[in-house]
Amino acid sequence: MDEKLIQQELQRGFKWLKFAPPVEEAYRAFHNQRVQARLPLVHATALAFIIIYSALDYYLFPQQIASWTIPIRLFLVCPIIALALYAGMHSWPRRWFMPLYNGTYALGGLSVVAIIWIAHSQNVMVPYDGLFLVLIYGYFLMAIPFYVATMISTLIYGLYLLVELDVGMDKTTLGFNAFFLFGANLIGAVGSYIQEHAQRTLFLNLQLVKIAQRGAERANRSKTRFLAAASHDLRQPLNAMSMLAESLSAKMDRNSEEGIIVGKLRRSLSQLSDLFKSLLDMSQLSMGVVKPNPRHFYLHELVRRVAMEFDAIDIPSSRPERIETECDEELVAYSDPILLERMLRNLITNALQHADAKAIRVNCRRLNNVLEIHVVDDGVGIPSRDIKRIFKEFQQGGDEEGRPRTGIGLGLAIVRQLAGLLGGALTVKSSPGAGADFSFTIACGRANLVAPQPEAYPETRTLGGMSVWLVEDDQPSREAMRQLLDAWGVQVEAFADARTAMGRLHDETPDMILSDYRLGGAISGLDVVLSLRRQSGRDIPAVIISADVEMLQVEAGRYPSIIFVAKPVTPARLYLILSRESARAVVENAAE
Template identity: 30%
Template sequence: MMTPLTENQILLEQIRLMQGNASGSRLGISIFSLFLVWAYFDQGNTTLLLSWSGLVMLGNFYSWRRAGRILALDVSSVSIAHVKYLSLSLIAYYTCYGALWGVFPWIAQVKDTSVGIMLILTYLAGMAGGAVALMSPVLPAYFGFAGMLLTSMTIKLYSMGPDYYNICGSAVLFLILLAIQAKNSSQAAKIAIKVKFENMDLMSKLLVETENAQAARLDAEHANHTKSKFLAAASHDLRQPIYALGLFLEVLSRSSLSEDQRDVLVSAQASSDASADMLNTLLNFSRIEAGVIQPNIQPFRLQHLINKIENELSPQAEAKGIVYRSHETQFSVNSDIALVELIFRNLVSNAIRYTEQGGILVGCRKRGRQVILEVWDTGVGIEPNQHQEIFREFHQLGNPERDHRKGLGLGLAIVEGLTRTLGHNLLLGSTPDKGSVFKLALPIAHSAIIHEELNSVPIRVQLKGVNVLVIDDDESVRAGMLLLLSEWGCLCQAAQSIEEALAMASVQKPDLIISDYRLREQASGLTAIATLRTALGSSLPALLITGDTAPDRLREATRSGLPLLHKPVSPSELFRHIVFAIDKAI
């Protein structure tokens, strides 16, 4: 059931449509009226014909002015009463207009001849038939116009005698047929107007929904940007003390300790490593968001990677009382071994975390030109409606209390991001309460050149006597680096600013620069290294260490081309990079 307001809108649109239809016909009707005056002009009817033509033109002028006002109305502000007034006034006008055209055969004194009869019939058909398209949107207006026109014409024919009664009947039948056609046309116009309003309503709703979706998207982007900035700032501030703690613990491990002190040290190192692992997870996620990961694709054997992950993570499975098994494979694949290792480690860690009984199975199988690396578990499984959600950052299953021992909820988000970066496919199959399987598709390699890990350092390089200049604005980091590098036999100096580093370098030229990325007073390690290389030579080896995870800073640091290490750097990794940097410079 249409509401009154909607009925009012439809009627107003019908009136506007009728006025719009008539806008192009008024000039033609005026010219036609002048033609009729010319055709039937004689001395006996001059005044009547000219008066009739003047009334036609005056009516057309009135209709034109009235149509302009109606079409200019603000549809939303027109009352129901005013719309009804417009409708009634139009009906009255066109009824009178029909009567005006109906009296023409009487005024023109059409004779009882074949030409006269033909004129009346042509006149009748043209005016009444043409009015269907123009006036049918407001059906009563058409009935008023056509009724008066045809009534007058029929009476005129009837007055010509019995010979024309059949023509009168035909005229009446013609009127009935036109009425049916006008009614159908009016209904079609009303349906079209209703569809127009429905489309406008849908477009309005769609616009509102689009605006809401746009606002929600902007809010989500802002929240995501704020989250990233917070994580970057928090990560940087947390990395500094944890990095320094790792350096001090490494130095302490080289000291003479009692058995009890050694146990305490091991516990402290385990806690430090756990904190470092959480920060590295945040770093990996930030690197994916920043888009700074550049895959280094080369062939490598999968078995080496499977053995490495098993050696590292099988003790965790055994500690939970679950089985960890892997099948040996001879397959080699083309990919980035470091990124695949990170994906594989996250998948296995996730499997161990969510499995309480049964076990973990790792295996490979060939499918066409791909090797499918599979990680099976008998864990809690994943509901179908969660298969997409688990790859969102900070999304965890079964951890409403946010127990940090169950991770940060970034593992699978990192897996998804790295898989996308490498262009590989990752498939998930799972049955709730029975377990899950993740399948990573890797392109098979047939090359004889296989990647070998560079875990060993060049034998010909020794750190004893190597002069290292450390630049870091954190006092604890500088102290830890001095102690550790001295333990390795280096001659070490530490500066907190670029100016202090230049002063030290002018006295004793360093063999290697190790600089933090973010220094005091908005200075950066990139500027510090560039300044020292300008003063001491562009070939001076340098390492850049950063605790930043902000995407823009990661991109800037990566573009520099300097070896980039991320805090907290493990002592073994730091040692390895120092050795390779010195070896490369020799």
């Protein structure tokens, strides 16, 4: 609906309770929905009153009168009300339902007039108070449109006066009755007008809210598309830079002047990568782009993998003496493993960069229906005044000892938001000089719902002699990755598109497939892996790298035998992943 048209109706004021045709049609549909929503309570109340009055007729009226009034109530009015109730609960079209609904009010009022006429014609005086109840019921409880309610009520009022004139009621009594009923009608009409005017105002305001929501959703979708495109375009060169720096380092003496410079370059790129990930994660969390994709999985596998990857970091100043893990192999979590892994990485990185920790311990335990995860370090600790502040964006703890600050203060803010997404409580216990204990909870999973996983092997092996097919459409990224793999002694065959790689399988089968997800066409890297696996008849170890983090969350749950990694990926992490997958393949081939 057009916002300009809605604003015009609000400015005009619709004092005659009428909108322009397109708005009026939408309002009537809105009113019909509200009437049907309240119908069970409204008509159930009416049926209850009719049954009660039928019982009173039976006990209070003479038999010759009750024999007329009870059938009118039970066999004429009740079936129509029941039919209207049925129509509303089964969503009859408005053109049929609303006349039937309004008709129940008219029939109810006319039945009361008829009962008064029958009683008075037999010289049995009954009060006209029942008409007041009918008017209140129609004007307010049924929420019949103002003009319809006023017309029906006036008809009931007029017929009542004619009936009393017909039975010869004295003029003084009739005058009093007419005056009070007229007053009740007038009050009901004013109340009905106010009620409908307020409902029409509410309808217009709700339409403006919906229009604003749709606009916000369009803006969010636009931001999401922009963020995804910017993320992809920025991750690609950053990933290539990391690979090239690692390749250059592998060819140099690290103790030479050139080697030292390259080492500094590698550290700078690592910091740049971390900053980029933090900024992007914070942007996605703030925009609500990140959605959890929970599944059942064994917690110890994820914890051990994260610890091993940190142990593989080849930057001495950033490596703790040890990262210990204490996690029962039977613990099953129900959470998003990608987001959970991000939380653990941020907490461990925080301990390394900001706490000068030399020992880090990750503990997992079950508490009732949740799993509690602790990341404990022996670092410098956090002053009590800083504990709340460190979880805010762009905030870091104090530096009383003059330690240089690194990062921009987003790591723990991201942890806090991720904990909220995963539905867990995040707490920290710390004091200066006593280290810190960060803990959070996630839901317990069920072992029988864990997706089949390839058997995990903690051992790694050197990559020398290993054959890898590299599928990457971006030429700089492809060349950087190829050079890095060459430096590791890997036999690389690089493909610029998916079809070339899939057609090559007829000649030989690689030990592993390393592919980007988006390959610039209709066929994705995942399609390449699945196709090559089908053609070869075996699950070739595969790693898919992508800048599309949201896609990784979805596909990782669907294909647990494929490793999905977000760009930019550090060379140390890539090496560890490839070596572990290579070790897995060696053991599986030997078993065959």
